[in-house]
Amino acid sequence: MTEIDFLNWVRGPGFQIATIIFVAGVLIRIFEIILLGRKANLAEAKGSEMSSGLRTIVTRSVPQADSFKRSTFTIVTGYIFHIGLFVTIFLYAPHILLIKDIVGISWPALPTPVVDAFAVISIISLLAILIHRFSNKVLHYLTNFEDLLVWFVTIAPLVTGYIAFHRIGFTAPTLLGIHILSVEILMIVFPFTKLMHAFTLFMARWYNGAISGYRGVES
Amino acid sequence: MPETATSPFNIQIGNDLTWNVMPLLHEVKHALNKLIESGETTVIDLRSIPLAPGEEDRILQTLGVGEIQAKLNALGPSEITETRYAGIWIVTHYNDEEDIIGRFIEVTMMPEILCSQREDMIAAYEAFDTTLEENNESSVEKSE
Amino acid sequence: MTNKFDDKNKTLGDTLRSRGISRRSFLKFCAATASMMALPPAMIPKVAHALENAKRPSVIWLSFQECTGCTESLTRSHSATIENLIFDSISLDYHHTLQAASGHAAEAAREAAMEENHGNYILVVDGSIPMDNPGYSTIAGISNYDMLMDTAKGAAAIIAVGTCATYGGIPHAKPNPTGAVSVGDLIKDKPIINVPGCPPIPVVITGVVTHFLTFGTIPELDHIGRPKVFYGQSIHDRCYRRPFYDKGLFAETFDDEGAQKGWCLFKLGCKGPTTYNACATTKWNNGTSFPIEAGHPCIGCSEPDFWDGGGFYKALSMPTENITQTALYTAAGAAAVGVAAGALNRAKKNAATKAHPNTTIEDLEK
Incomplete structure (x- = not known):
């Protein structure tokens, strides 16, 4: 297998396999969650579920003062790498092109050096998060294999993408192939791990808010 | 003379298309300093550097034309020009069809190709000697 | 016929001197040759010394499943003078497109050259070799496979010219009906220099031949057998449009503002980032231009399987399947x-x- 064969495989059948597992996995899980249902609440509604739910999606995305003070590091690094991931995934021209090819919509890209900087910042914050995870006794105790797997599959596309862009070590087709492969691994791991939070996060927040709204209390 | 870059395809040429023009000119400057300090010559092959349309012209225009312009005819014409900066030469080789087959910036007191070559001088000596002897013989014949 | 043997012992220096070519002309020739071989100008004296003493090697050129584009690329290349001097200094003993002889006489010439120069001749191959049915491509009733294996035995080195000979090329594209393979797939015990491209840049072909002629050695090769001097850097890295890629300025179609302003062609399917070749510096048509300069994305023709990359106009970051x-x-x-x-x-x-x-x-x- 030549390196171009490898690149063609990850751009073709490999991406197809990853897409099937990703889409099927995510959808089946979401359907399962939604269809699980809840018992009808027989108490009288004291407020709106919808508005409280929507408000909670926003309010819970902003860290509260006391919890921010308690875990400043986790919140700051968490935000940094999530924003970094957003920028590198959605505002880099070749990625937008990929999305356009699949979904049909596109938007303007950021200049490459800007995306590059975001990638570096994300990588640094993810490394810091791992160090923190092991240096903090409680976090270390709570860490299991899945946490490490999820960390690895998240940082891998960032690192391989950075290396591919700067062409470090190997030739371009190999590096690009490895980068795409790392994304495919992320896609495959995604539905079966806590990475699912990208989809369930807002559902859960809405639901929390909706319960409080029904009871007429602040969420 | 270098032509100004006008493209029939309306390709517009920016002022900073590649990063290569200024670094190259700086390299030439340092080479000139080296020539002054230690007498070391430098040759840069313009073909080995990626240049956008019009950039080679910009380099040639910056260097300009100085006091010496020499033409030689060896396997097709060649042009050797001292730029307006003494010690910096542009050497352009053409083939018989006047296509450029090589273009160099030479930082030297005298491009090697202009100097008479030892092998040619030896051949020239023999040829000259023969000519003179033939002349001698013919003049001897006349006087007889 | 007597001086045929003498010819082979004559050095290039002797040949040039006997033609009355001056030392100054020779120096010019060396400068152009060094430039062609992508050697730094500091190497010119070494080139001069080596060329002066270079012997006239025998070259056998075999064409298999090919379109003759590689030969065309070479023979239509510019300038009579310099390349002619190079090719006058080799003895092209067999090339079925160029030679005057045909039929039995042609094959006899090949066999004679093989016998006379056993172990010393250069074998140049263009085209891929069909392994399915040998009848797909034969010369004088001899299958491509047999002719290659037979001729390769006595070769000092093999130069595979064009993407077909180097990596299978278009005949090897899916579904590869003839079972086409490359020279490197079949021959493992000889030094092979791969000069891919569809076709390769003519001065790259001559540059590689000249390198062998000049120094008698194989140039430094990359991991898929290509001379590093010509294939050491990607088109993207040497592309004058690269700054536009970095700024995020792309042509979206072939006639929009970006296309007219000469912006990056990545979105139009440019394979420059994954393609290694000398186009961006050596350029084509005697240094005039190269595809990207003419406004067309690189199709990646010097890479294996460039034909199966999901389409020439599909950007590299796009998947090849639907x-x-x-x-x-x-x-x-x-x-x-x-x-x-x-x-x-x-x-x-x-x-x-x-x-x-x-x-x-x-x-x-x-």
């Missing part, structure tokens, strides 16, 4: 499975609720 369709079919299937799973879970939950015994105060008091 992922939209895959995703939609998967989504439809997954929705059905999800609903079924949900129903199953509900049934389970209801069953569990039903099976759950109600505990009364009486039960607790027991």
Whole structure:
């Protein structure tokens, strides 16, 4: 297998396999969650579920003062790498092109050096998060294999993408192939791990808010 | 003379298309300093550097034309020009069809190709000697 | 015929001197040659010394499943003078497109050259070799495979010219009906220099031949057998449009503002980032231009399987298959499975609720 064969495989059948597992996995899980249902609440509604739910999606995305003070590091690094991931995934021209090819919509890209900087910042914050995870006794105790797997599959596309862009070590087709492969691994791991939070996060927040709204209390 | 870059395809040429023009000119400057300090010559092959349309012209225009312009005819014409900066030469080789087959910036007191070559001088000596002897013989014949 | 043998012992210096070519002309020739071989100008004296003493090697050129584009590229290349001097200094003993002889006489010439120069001749190959049915491509009734293996035995080195000979090329493209393979797939015991491209840049072909002629050695090769001097850097890295890529300025179509302003062609499918070749510096048509300069994306012709890369106009970051369709079919299937799973879970939950015994105060008091 030549390196171009490898690149063609990850751009073709490999991406197809990853897409099937990703889409099927995510959808089946979401359907399962939604269809699980809840018992009808027989108490009288004291407020709106919808508005409280929507408000909670926003309010819970902003860290509260006391919890921010308690875990400043986790919140700051968490935000940094999530924003970094957003920028590198959605505002880099070749990625937008990929999305356009699949979904049909596109938007303007950021200049490459800007995306590059975001990638570096994300990588640094993810490394810091791992160090923190092991240096903090409680976090270390709570860490299991899945946490490490999820960390690895998240940082891998960032690192391989950075290396591919700067062409470090190997030739371009190999590096690009490895980068795409790392994304495919992320896609495959995604539905079966806590990475699912990208989809369930807002559902859960809405639901929390909706319960409080029904009871007429602040969420 | 270098032509100004006008493209029939309306390709517009920016002022900073590649990063290569200024670094190259700086390299030439340092080479000139080296020539002054230690007498070391430098040759840069313009073909080995990626240049956008019009950039080679910009380099040639910056260097300009100085006091010496020499033409030689060896396997097709060649042009050797001292730029307006003494010690910096542009050497352009053409083939018989006047296509450029090589273009160099030479930082030297005298491009090697202009100097008479030892092998040619030896051949020239023999040829000259023969000519003179033939002349001698013919003049001897006349006087007889 | 007597001076045929003499010819072979004559050095290039002798040949040039006997033609009355001056030392100054020779120096010019060396400067152009060094430039052609992508050697730094500091190497010119070494080139001069080596060329002065270079012997006239025999070259056998075999053409298999090919379009003659490689030969065309070479013979239509510019300038009589310099290349002619190079090619006058080799003895091209067999090339079935160029030679005057045909039929038995042509094959006899090849066999004679092989015998006379056993172990010393250069074998140049263009075209791929069909391994399915040998009848797909034969010369004088000899299958390509047999002719290659037979001729390769006595070669000092093999130069595979063009993407067909180096990596299979177009005949090797899916579904590869002839079972085409490259020279390197078949021959493992000889030094092979791969000069891919569809066609290769003419001065790259001459540059490689000249390198062998000049120094008698194989130039430094990369991991897929290409001389590093010509194939050491990607088109993208040497492209004058690279700054536009970095700024995020792309041509979206072939006639928009970006295309007219000469912006990056990545979105139009440019394979420059994964393609290694000398186009961006050496350029084509005597240094005039190269595809990207003319406004067309690089198709990656010097890489293996460039024909199967999902289309010339599909950007490198796009998948080669129809992922939209895959995703939609998967989504439809997954929705059905999800609903079924949900129903199953509900049934389970209801069953569990039903099976759950109600505990009364009486039960607790027991």
